[in-house]
Amino acid sequence: MIGIRLATALFAAIWGGVASAAPSEPVIPGVEVLLSDRIDLVQGMRVGLLTNPAAVDRKLVSTLDRLRGDSRVKLTQLWAPEHGLAAATPNGTSNIKGIEARTRLPIEGLFGDRTAPSAEALSRVDVLLFDLQDIGSRTYTYVSSLGKVMQACAAHKVKVVVLDRPNPLGGTLFEGPVRLPKYKSLLGWGPFPVTHGMTFGEIAKFYNEELQIKAQLEVVAMKGWRRSMVWDDTGLVWVPTSPGIPKPLNATMYVATGMVCGSGPNCNEGGGNAMPFELVGAPWLDGERLAAALTHRAKDVSGLQHVRFRPMTWLPWHGQYDGKVTHGVQIHLLDLHDFRPLRLALIILSVLHDEFPSQIKVSSAHRFGMIWGNDDVLRDLRAHKPWTHIEAAWQKDLDGFAQIRARYLMYPP
Template identity: 40%
Template sequence: MKKLMIVFATVLLVLSSLTAVMADKGNSNGKGKGKKELQLGVEVLLNDQKDLIEGKRVGLITNPTGVDKELNSIVDRLHNDPDVELTALYGPEHGVRGDAQAGAYVEFYTDETTGLPVYSLYGQTRKPTPEMLENVDVLLFDIQDVGTRFYTYIYTMAYAMEAAAENGKEFIVLDRPNPLGGHKVEGPVLETKYASFVGNYPIPLRHGMTVGELAQLFNEEFEIGADLTVVEMEGWNRNMYYDDTKLEFVLPSPNMPTLETAVVYPGAALIEGTNVSEGRGTTKPFEFIGAPFVNSTEFAAALNKLDLPGVKFRAASFTPSISKHSGTLSHGVQIHVTNKKAYKPIETGLHIVKTLHDMYPEDFQFRAENSAGISFFDNLIGNGWIREAIENGESVKDMEKQWKKELKEFEKVRKDYLIY
């Protein structure tokens, strides 16, 4: 009996040790691990790392996505915190409150809720001036990105990092999830000749990085030299799309209303470089694609015949209320992503553009070239040769082969800056 008791006790000890190990793994926040409760950068800052900003004058770069899990605005949380001295707000494209349309310039104003000065970082001044930073010791950046190279918020961050470095200010990024997950990297790497505010650095269309990871990459690889701190999230891993986080999706801009929009955006937004509507001014921007000259049934059939992974196309008609073909009935498709993990947005987007070009050669047009011979489509795709390849009848498969080498080189560099 005594021996049985000893064996039983030993088994219990082993089981309890295994349970403890498994619990520890479940709570780990290491790469590829962890089932820890998700904490956004803003929550980690205010709960555990407030010493980073205490006793300092804080400038905040944010927009409506700067919220905690309970949807409380970071503006309000910092303004109402007795330990924090919030002195200025800075707004990216669409403004701090998110009420400006794409391309609209937001002038300097005073925030009604807090009485704080609000400086625009879009339009005439994309980089904070020394005057804008006079009353600031540290700049905080807290904005939800969408994981695509030509979304402008990451360049607002980079310009602000430059200004911080030049004016002796600290810079803190409060990290947030990449809505498209953190594994897939797709599309051509931008060629520097085609750099613009919709693509300022040689990174691919789908970069698979968080804003904190991008900040570290920009700072080191492109020699910004900012005094940079990234407040990391807890409980996020690279397998997560935004709906896996259980966070509410706050639209980052007026034409990015849902996660579904963000999923199609890396490829569907290439339509902005053409005379076809990308669905702005409808309830499904970037999901609706069309123009008055398109036959929706034939176009949908041609795209479905390609049998692209994770997507179906439904013939659809719509009338945009703004932007291209405003007030005019347009015909085309709605993009229905049936499996977002199998879906390849850049491949899909290029097939859409190529099919439009091939089916409607008399009507379809790329946006006009500027004095340097660069079309807006070139800025979006990050080079000039893909437009030429489409015009010359080359296949999307051949285009993908041409950008593969640069993409692999970027992936090697990217590894050094992955946090999660």
Template identity: 40%
Template structure:
């Protein structure tokens, strides 16, 4: 009997071992840890408070930030600095959408008092985009911490540049707390801005997709365009250039009301150009910059034409939607949704211009670029950074020919930026 029980026990042990081997699972394999780099990124704000607080000790601090200014635990910079006994936070400055992110695109925000801290909040969007001496009179150090999205015409980098100018003019140190470029730091794409078309959606000659962090960009602009601010960049630890935002251990906080996800940031360098046309860029939907269309478009035909271009890393699907605000508010709109299937090969600027050219060619009597101002410049020109691309689209020039035309300046930028790159 004992021998029988022993034999049965051995048989059960063998069967359980075989079952574990066949399933490929064990306690050890189920609890696999994520790749090392996912756990190892430290943001500029975390490094400032943990390692580099001496930069601010004994100084009255002004903070330029918005809801993305958080540490890895999603605690607000405003609260962290305000409650830190070693730091004296005295003023807040808000970019487009405000410090707390409550304003829609284009909505002006006036000076007010922050309810949580009682600190004055100065708007850097609207009539005053550059901090005035009056705004800075009680400030000994100016800190910038805002999540950028890697696109030239996203206005936060213009806010940073103006603030750097003001810091230099008022002899105030300027400190950038660095954050990832959410669409990676390896790809540069699109035309370099022609200075004749400089505006708040593009102040300096850089490509649409610049492939730099805000800290790197601050260094580049400071030296190449002689801003000459007393600049310190608090680098991240653990970020690598090839990383997309989903490769990090960081939670996505919306940089603006119409930038709800990492996918939005990825397509924005191209589909953001639709803002300079009469085509809805999907504002007023849950998928801004991924959905696009107009009442006069046949979505099935547009999707077919775009898929026939075989653009790398992307598929188009016909889609209809009704925006709740912005273009065609309350109207049924037909068009496409863009689906990125390969982030590495996807070319957002080429894709965005291909969408615009395709709709232009399909509906020449209904498609429109935004109106020109008294100088003959349209909002599309300001976004794309020149006047010739709009003319080439109207003249039937291919996107490939346009790309060849902008490539020399873009390649020159890539070479110049190398010495300002802070991460491998």
């Protein structure tokens, strides 16, 4: 079994080696550190903010409200990522532009026709604060927006300050193929694996140096966070980052099932259900057979020993198979510290292609490649190659990424 074996010096142990204890000190988000220790980064300047409601302090006060209520901060411009300033709109939306009703500040959405701040909006600011909560996946568009924002700010000589937050998947595990250049998009902008085990602050440093963006970059680090922490270890309260990620579990499962049904196959991952990303199914599937096959294939596999599959039938109320009775499995995680989400995604896809070859269909090979980052995964699945073969094929690139990644890590194990 080929896994990720990296030196401790690279802070890259696989989840499950040592269970995280309760934090010995509180995890303090970057916004609180900014206002207590680094106000010099914004005081006396015109400040822009890219954020949504998931960016909160430990008392659940949003970054937007913290800054608006601080006389030392002069907010002059807002930006919103995909899903909008309220993180409430469906996938693929946030093309707003105008005056935000509550604050009366100008606002731009950074998704759709416009994916980077305009010159007009940047002319209103001296510094842009970036404060979003990530979920740790290359395909979640906020990490791509970070790179696009940095490029625009560098071109217009606007300082970028990233207010750091935890990676809910933790800071040690990274899996998957490194994205090929031809598949660069907002669903995979950064040249790294599907999961990267980095915070936005670390990724900003990675972007700035590895992509030669040369932005005027500052990162306000968290206090108290360690790489071994998954979200439940932080003591922080989860606020939905988008409509499909209402809980930390959904953020964890986003990679496991989103990389399956979200990459183009004719299946539903729980969209239009109260358990988004916890399910895999389709009207044509046999849930009992799928659960048995997944249980057999995942048996004794590292990172999946605490995963259980339960047959389930549901009726999606929107999205794939809207209004159609859907059969499949609910995935139960018993230990978040010993979980390999992308390995699970690969095994699910392998089972679907091996057990249901005449029924599984991929709508677009290009979309599949764009989500996974290369062409090899789909080709090998269709050839019924073992999942271990597919995983081993990206190990060399992962090892190279590990060496680069180590230069930008900011937090202890």
